[in-house]
Amino acid sequence: MGFSERETLVVDANAPGAIVSALNRAGFEVIGPTVESGSVVYGPISTGENLPRGFTDTQEPGHYRLNPHADGSYFGYVVGPHSWKRYLHPPAVRLFAARREGKGFALEAQPQEAPPRAFFGVRPCELAAIARQDRIFLGGAQPDPTYRTNREGAFLVAVQCGRAGGTCFCASMGTGPRAAAGFDLALTELSDGGRHEFVVEIGSPRGRDILAKVPHRLATEDDLNAAAAVTARAQAGMGRSLEAEGLPKALLAGLESPRWETTAARCLSCANCTMVCPTCFCTTVEDTTDLTGDHAERWRRWDSCFTLDFSYIHGGAVRRTTASRYRQWLTHKFATWFEQFGESGCVGCGRCITWCPAGIDVTEEARAFRTGSAPKERT
Amino acid sequence: MTTSIEQLLAEQPYFKGLSASQLAAITGCAKNVRFEAGEPLIREGEDANEFFVIRQGKVALEASAPAGPITIQTLGDGDVVGWSWLVQPHTWRFGAIAMGLTRAISLDGECMRRKCEEDHDLGFELLKRFSFLISERLEATRLQLLDVYSPPPARGLRR
């Protein structure tokens, strides 16, 4: 496994800032990692100065800490609570505004869309997550207009992972720690033994155009080996795995397993896992009016299958218990997603484990069903 | 051509599968009856000394209520009306009224009980049939109890 199959270049430690500037000049609004409230989140960045340097994170079930790290690397941390769905499938979207007209109503023109965006620092698991959402929102007969607008033209600068976070399990999901495709540029940070450079893979013609504006040289065999070693190190350091083989069958056979109750006793039904999950796509639709009653709006907002309201039909909610809601989430992610979209709904980013206040670990839950330590069926 | 009561009984799906001797035994307890529209077959609270197999017609099972009788179930051709003759203290718990001209076979309760005591095979055959009938009515009653078409109950959320 090497990097040699595509055009590969090497840039110096100033390159991240130079790439951000080149993207800005090319008309992109650049969104990248920033530090806020003690965690790495994604927000607008205008210069390389905005990038968090010299940070690493500690992640465990129900635990996240961002710590300073002496080596001054750019990408010593892994994924935080944000994912790119905030920008592609935003938490709140106004679908339309309408005003009363006589006995009827008229829809008002929507304000024009934002400038094209570049996402800087997209990890391999996140590229996989974007591909999952592409299939949901663009893969059907009728694409989602909002997602399409945000996705079309988005420039992706990926970062190959040099370190596995405490809750990562991408290797077992086949989504990382190195991405082979799906990006315009992919950086591998080399920051060993006094060296600080980036190996850059060119993933598209426009990726090449941007990199042409940044000082670079051709990668040598040694550079390629060093880059391969970076992701190999991440892979070797990954403490968690999820065996997906046979899991859909095991989960669906266990729909009435008492294990759901066991997990529900810990689950707070807080919906954190669904909010931080980069593939969870559920939304609700809200219709509102102003106080005059003459102006109405329709908003689409992120929603979670963990809320009682989610499954409401007249007469009450279908999924009243936490056990049934946890089951819906887990079986959707790891079983029925295959039937719907032909692949797993999980990319192994580990966010749901880190941000679960009760520290529920999906890899552990999946293992319980696969190994049969969760009784198959109550009859 | 007149049809014998034994033949009429044999034609009823309810008695299907009984042996000739069992049918003959029951025939001794049976008679043809006929009710005009509005005429009661049985009255709530009275002694339950018979049951009916409807040959043709329609019967309403009723419970009396202050605002007038409430129909609980309607029965038609081939249906059996009444099992209180089998269950002590042999008193009708509900009433039944013919909704139109109704022809039925009446089977005398005391006679039937005696036949069943004399011939336990017959008794068991009839008990199986009545158990089926009772379970069917119970299931229907439970479904009615669920009141599935009712307005939304005050549980969960409202919108």
Added chain:
Amino acid sequence: MTSLDPMAPVPFRVLRTDRETADTFTLELAPDEGGPPFGFRPGQFNMLYVFGKGEAPISISGDPGRRDRLVHTTRVVGAVTAGMGALKKGDVLGVRGPFGTAWPVDETAGSDVIFIAGGIGLAPLRPAILHVLANRRRYGRVVLLYGARTPEDVLYRRDLRRWRAELDMDVYVTVDRASRDWHGDVGVVTALVPRIPFDRDNCVAMLCGPEVMMRFAVLELLKRGIPASMVHLSMERNMKCAVGFCGHCQVGPHFVCKDGPVFRYDELARLLKIREV
């Protein structure tokens, strides 16, 4: 916004309102200001938008042969449906649709057809019944079993009288409770299944009503030897977007809004037995 936006309602004007029962009503709509005609397949639904109040999924109840009229029968269960109930002739309602799968009325030509409806469940079956009656010669026996709570809750009385008068359609109406002035049947609709004539090797059943009622009715049909694959039912779930994006209406792997609402029973059989799926 383009007119292709699946979330944007199109204005329809109310031509006529009819009260069906104490809590149900029928709206007859037409595209506002000469909009294009509205085609649909029996069993499909629309998202109806009451300006400022919100939106609700409502099945289409009209004649699929008439593209100039859109008919919806609705029960008041909340603010949005109450808003629909308050609409008057000339008012405007937003419509998105039609969405979802259809009753298999064309695929099953030549066979006996059994319709089983409970309560408001007659509304989504009405277009299928109208279609079958309009093409009566293409089908075998046609039976409708309809259960309602009380005689006062019986929908489409005029239709039922007309369908009953058709010499080649059997219509059974039963209610859960009644006083003496009701001369029809009293009892659960599932109890009628053992009585009806049909060719179990060549028939199709279409069911719509409360899930409990459908489950029991299916059991009776299976007892009579109908293959599970010939039983179809319409499911109700929380539909917000109706285009498979919002995730609310999932039942197992199915999005009820686009994989349903009409399902083959064997697709759902196991899921219907599991609580809170």
